[in-house]
Amino acid sequence: MKITSLPTVFTEALPVLEKINQAGYEAYFVGGSVRDLLLNRHIHDVDIATSAYPMEIKHIFNRTIDTGIKHGTVTILYNGNSYEITTFRTESGYQDYRRPDHVTFVQNLSEDLKRRDFTINALAMDASGNIIDHFDGIGDLRRHVIKAVGVAENRFHEDALRMMRAVRFMSQLEFNLEEKTYQAIKDNHHLLSKISIERIREEFVKMGIGKGSRRAFQVFLDTGLSQEVPCFQDKKDLLSIFPKLTFNPTTEENLWAVMIVLLKVANQDIAKFMSKWKNSNAMERQVARIVEFFDLISSRSPTNYELFRNDLKTILLTIDLSNILGQPVNGSALVDRYENLPIKKQKDLVVNGETLLKSGIPAGPKVGYLLQKITQAVVEGELDNDLDAINQFILKHE
Numbered sequence: 001m002k003i004t005s006l007p008t009v010f011t012e013a014l015p016v017l018e019k020i021n022q023a024g025y026e027a028y029f030v031g032g033s034v035r036d037l038l039l040n041r042h043i044h045d046v047d048i049a050t051s052a053y054p055m056e057i058k059h060i061f062n063r064t065i066d067t068g069i070k071h072g073t074v075t076i077l078y079n080g081n082s083y084e085i086t087t088f089r090t091e092s093g094y095q096d097y098r099r100p101d102h103v104t105f106v107q108n109l110s111e112d113l114k115r116r117d118f119t120i121n122a123l124a125m126d127a128s129g130n131i132i133d134h135f136d137g138i139g140d141l142r143r144h145v146i147k148a149v150g151v152a153e154n155r156f157h158e159d160a161l162r163m164m165r166a167v168r169f170m171s172q173l174e175f176n177l178e179e180k181t182y183q184a185i186k187d188n189h190h191l192l193s194k195i196s197i198e199r200i201r202e203e204f205v206k207m208g209i210g211k212g213s214r215r216a217f218q219v220f221l222d223t224g225l226s227q228e229v230p231c232f233q234d235k236k237d238l239l240s241i242f243p244k245l246t247f248n249p250t251t252e253e254n255l256w257a258v259m260i261v262l263l264k265v266a267n268q269d270i271a272k273f274m275s276k277w278k279n280s281n282a283m284e285r286q287v288a289r290i291v292e293f294f295d296l297i298s299s300r301s302p303t304n305y306e307l308f309r310n311d312l313k314t315i316l317l318t319i320d321l322s323n324i325l326g327q328p329v330n331g332s333a334l335v336d337r338y339e340n341l342p343i344k345k346q347k348d349l350v351v352n353g354e355t356l357l358k359s360g361i362p363a364g365p366k367v368g369y370l371l372q373k374i375t376q377a378v379v380e381g382e383l384d385n386d387l388d389a390i391n392q393f394i395l396k397h398e
């Protein structure tokens, strides 16, 4: 197969391939970019594989960064873009089912393609647009199948994360798992426990927000992979709800929001669950806001109006909460309600603890009690956020 019309991301990178070729070495576009080109999907960057050694690449290009010389990778800067160029290699010395300890450079592309995870990822393209496909990756793209290169079990023993990648691609591409690949995951799911949660999380999130997430979740459960993820170990029932949802989360925040709501419905410890994921601090803060926000919605007694943020509005508008909360929830009505709140944060209230003390309320629990009553009445629209009105209200409730 020959591709005659290439997107810019490739045409911009063609001179890089040509320069390597002119120096007497082979060079190809490889991996996800070739797969996505054939699927007509958006391509964010291209990776290059070559017969040249890293030192030779450093001679050919002026501006280079030693990204992973030991593993054969040099990043080059060319015409305002950066490209990762990796020497053809096989991987050996896998210990702990993680990344290889050392790699062996090889002189032909064929060996390099053989070590890759799935047939659809073992494609290469030369500078003239010819596709090199030793494992019928093109056929599998047509059949919508994720199939391991060679013996599936071996691929997963080399890198157990590949089992998560399989379900992630299933979701992103809306593909099926080839039978032997599926069986190999089922037989080897326990190997996933060797992989760090950070690497699992990256694939889990991609799986959770892909178009085929619900089918992928089912496989994540059925193969036993979910059992190997610490926070899901005792949550089979909870996870089984996911494939039945009537919508797909499309952002990471939405995915966590769905998880949180599911945990809430099941009355489970959200903080414990979330801490096991080792999310970034920023995501943790976002998650905390989502948790409090759902508290707000389900209890219908808002206490902290600062929690209402535009980004959370999206969740309300895009997720069918009725489905997960098991009670009718009109997302847009809730958005309207919160948007039109007389006060959106505690500071907006014309009184606070100090002003109440100054007006003669004795120090003690009464202050907090009154403040809460006032806030609630203002939020519910029963009381104006006005000093006179509030003073009248205090007289009645003292």
Ligand SMILES: Nc1ccn([C@@H]2O[C@H](COP(=O)(O)OP(=O)(O)OP(=O)(O)O)[C@@H](O)[C@H]2O)c(=O)n1
Pocket: 030, 031, 032, 033, 047, 115, 116, 117, 118, 121, 122, 159, 161, 162, 165
């Ligand atoms: N555990 C892994 C990770 C990667 N690869 C190979 O390295 C390529 C590049 O990997 P990566 O950039 O992580 O993923 P992509 O397949 O490019 O997918 P995406 O960019 O969508 O994440 C893959 O296509 C695959 O050939 C592999 O064999 N095993």
